[in-house]
Amino acid sequence: MSFITTDVDLAVLALKEGTLVAIPTETVYGLAAHAKNEEAIKKIYQLKNRPLDHPVIMHVAENCDLGQWLSFIPDYAQRLMDHFWPGPLTLVMKTKPGTVSPLITGGQDTVAIRCPKHPIAQTILNQLGAPLVAPSANPFGKISPTTAKHVQQSFKHEELLIVDGGRCSVGIESTIISAVDPNHYQLLRAGLIGEKELQGVGASKGDCSNSTLKVPGKLERHYQPEKPLYCFEHLDALSSFCKQKTATVYVISFTKLPLANPQLAYQLPKEPTEAAFELYYQLRQADESNACCIAMELPPEEPCWQALRERLVKASYR
Numbered sequence: 001m002s003f004i005t006t007d008v009d010l011a012v013l014a015l016k017e018g019t020l021v022a023i024p025t026e027t028v029y030g031l032a033a034h035a036k037n038e039e040a041i042k043k044i045y046q047l048k049n050r051p052l053d054h055p056v057i058m059h060v061a062e063n064c065d066l067g068q069w070l071s072f073i074p075d076y077a078q079r080l081m082d083h084f085w086p087g088p089l090t091l092v093m094k095t096k097p098g099t100v101s102p103l104i105t106g107g108q109d110t111v112a113i114r115c116p117k118h119p120i121a122q123t124i125l126n127q128l129g130a131p132l133v134a135p136s137a138n139p140f141g142k143i144s145p146t147t148a149k150h151v152q153q154s155f156k157h158e159e160l161l162i163v164d165g166g167r168c169s170v171g172i173e174s175t176i177i178s179a180v181d182p183n184h185y186q187l188l189r190a191g192l193i194g195e196k197e198l199q200g201v202g203a204s205k206g207d208c209s210n211s212t213l214k215v216p217g218k219l220e221r222h223y224q225p226e227k228p229l230y231c232f233e234h235l236d237a238l239s240s241f242c243k244q245k246t247a248t249v250y251v252i253s254f255t256k257l258p259l260a261n262p263q264l265a266y267q268l269p270k271e272p273t274e275a276a277f278e279l280y281y282q283l284r285q286a287d288e289s290n291a292c293c294i295a296m297e298l299p300p301e302e303p304c305w306q307a308l309r310e311r312l313v314k315a316s317y318r
């Protein structure tokens, strides 16, 4: 049985000893290991059932010296970090050979780095005096947890220490960009910090047609709830789907569906940041209900909804 605590000192001690600890970040909870302890990092892959060639993000404290791991930081990347850190932006950059474990990089010459904003994550990083490797604290391919209880539900049979930092304020994973090219970034995973915000800080987008990078969001299935999730562009199609089903459907929509059972329906906010905060939380509510499946109205195909749409398409039942 896992153990939920608010004792940060206990968490730091456990991490120093090579134990895994689930920690809160502002995006989602992470399953953290000391970045210099390879045995601990291996345990992350085992616990998540994650393929070894799927690299993990290194989380750093504010004002940490990145020069110890990176061979080159492009000017635009520095501007982005100055502007958005601490916060939900991950940058993939070129490493100095031999400074970052291949268990973190997936054997590539790049590393993904993020400086989380959650005060508990920052306190732990500062007290530890080293970075933390932390993928989202869920079994591979499933929905990321946004509360300590959700982490516990994801790892029911493990003895895992979970630090409770409340509900994550962002609610979906960080934006990931590649900042390997000296002049242009590439978007690898959409998040709340969108292209408009990145370009607002003077970063320009490159052509990604001939990239050899392993692109995270390229997995066809990901972020999946336990129950089958069906997504619809239009409410009419969603309504007819519900009418055809003999068993109860859990409806998550932006527009109120008159026929939906109020106990088994949730109306998402029409603003992207607020909807992101609710998305995984509500999918978990749906999983806990006695509905046979989940039907969801997709947000419009607009840049500000890209992060949510991409996740929902991957989470859909096919």
Ligand code: TXA
Pocket: 025, 027, 028, 029, 030, 031, 054, 055, 056, 057, 090, 092, 104, 105, 108, 110, 111, 112, 114, 116, 134, 135, 136, 137, 172, 173, 174, 176, 188, 213, 214, 215, 216, 217
């Ligand atoms: O918000 C977040 O980013 C959360 C919290 C816990 O910080 N973490 C998270 O980690 O979402 P994870 O492991 O679930 O997703 C990280 C993604 C993976 O899809 C991985 O492929 C990609 O980052 N990644 C890591 N290192 C990379 C690298 N060197 N090059 C390209 N992609 C990389």
Ligand code: MG
Pocket: 135, 136, 144
């Ligand atoms: Mg994940």
